[in-house]
Amino acid sequence: MADKEPEAKPGTAAILAGGMSYEHDISVRSGRRVADALRRAGWRVLSFDTDRTLLDRLDKESPDAVVPLLHGAAGEDGALRAVLETLSLPYVGSSAVASRRAWNKAGAKDYLSAAGVPVAPSVTLHRQVFSDLGTPRLLEAAVDAIGLPLVVKPAAGGSAMGVNRVSSPEDLPSAMMATYSYCDEAMVERYLPGRDIAVTVADFGDGPEALPPVEIEPLSGTNDFAARYNPGATRWHAPARLDAEAAERVAKLAVDTHRALGLRDLSRVDLIVGDDGEVTVLEANIAPGMTETSLAPMAIEAAGLDFGEAWARLLDKAAGRGPGGPEPLI
Template structure:
């Protein structure tokens, strides 16, 4: 996908809503032909990451000549949309509300074009067990798993259930909330005696846990963007982390080394790209997505999960993939916003 040449008309200063402070010092001084409302913040556990993503996307769009306004997701949102009437909304909420389809339902109710996947497909991708079933139906490999609601886990007796888990899957296993992102509540468990604690940590972020077999190998993230010829994979980004790729490692520099593009053989790189596009299609995603995978020692990829609202912070994987592909970040982000507007007009 070749991004359009950035517009030369500068953008107007943005209006900063509660929770979104600070503007770019290079914000242009007069109007443009495209206005985008970037929504960030919200009240999920991932609020801080969302705010950082929102600011980064706003800066990039502004650099591409877009009139950008930042707004939190609060009681003023619908009034703000009615008053400002942006051409496109770019929701950058991570976690519940932003990725579970509910905010997108509201945007459709308001009749506002927006960047990203629709409500129904967002709900399916947000629910990890449902998403894994659809990925398997599409012929993709994903680690074996089971789902345990907190009530059932308690009623059946924690010790007996965990013994059965270890007997079935062996160790290590990964425990994670069935819904959520940014590795919050996620634990890789190496020892049986640590499994109960991992379950407690998981239930702090949701009422149901997904336990899956751990897969060893090279961790990569493959971003996908829609182009005129269909979904297109960007170069994979390899993640090398000291310890676990947890929340702190993801959003604070120093613990992770990234390679963009990933250090993969050509045929493996082609396969992870093919699988990411297949996942994008299997879950009926739109405009952009990111698929997280492990490349096993034999070169076969295993899909861990798919994200409908990839992080856009300074350490996030999607922007790194955009740069690795040779795209100009502001121009590509503008083209994504234009695509959202064009698809509605069609």
């Protein structure tokens, strides 16, 4: 009788959550939920914040893979991922280069437009330009170019922080200043009425695939920070209330976006299905939230996947890949 094979030793995952951004609390909640799910899936989980002890602790523990769940600049602009690559630590998610590519919404739009992905018309104004050139004529030109209503939002950032809808020219200066409190670059973008749709793209080893789309229906009518993270402020529909043709279209555009930006493992693509049926990509998020009211977990559940097992598969893939560098553009 053959000897019984020894049981596989559970892998060790290091979750990075917290940080110093405006989205600290969301990151902590995301990290806690993923950690709990991975423990149920049999993983040994270590949770770290980013401080001066982090690198020594990572060296000491030598995790099989790292899960960066930091939101905001430090977690999503590629800087932290570049550190992990320098330390030769495998991690789940997009490379440092791809993260930088997606982080700046204005630059990401250039890549998406070149790939034939439809995006909303916009103009991006740096704080210094806004100050130096004088606001009245500049804002008049922006309104003429984009039209009303419009949306002002940080060119880099997430969780709908600093996002303001503008219906009259008189409201634009205050909206710009509110956005500049979050980012030095403000994107003035055409407001597109329609259904807010989020598509999570996951790659468990066979290439990126779109999970069921999630439709966001904020009861206030605005998909802002409060609507996203306050229980009871929003209805979600997973899968989204789309006909087969529209569902196929948003799935394809989400995967096209993921590929055009060279993303890896997991992303969330936000789109608008217009009242006229047209679909437009708004942005891609390389570190989507994983809280109780976040959209990616809803998509995972709608796909019939166990949340912990889905993350375990992503960790297995990252650990098997080893230290990663830039993903090629496809």
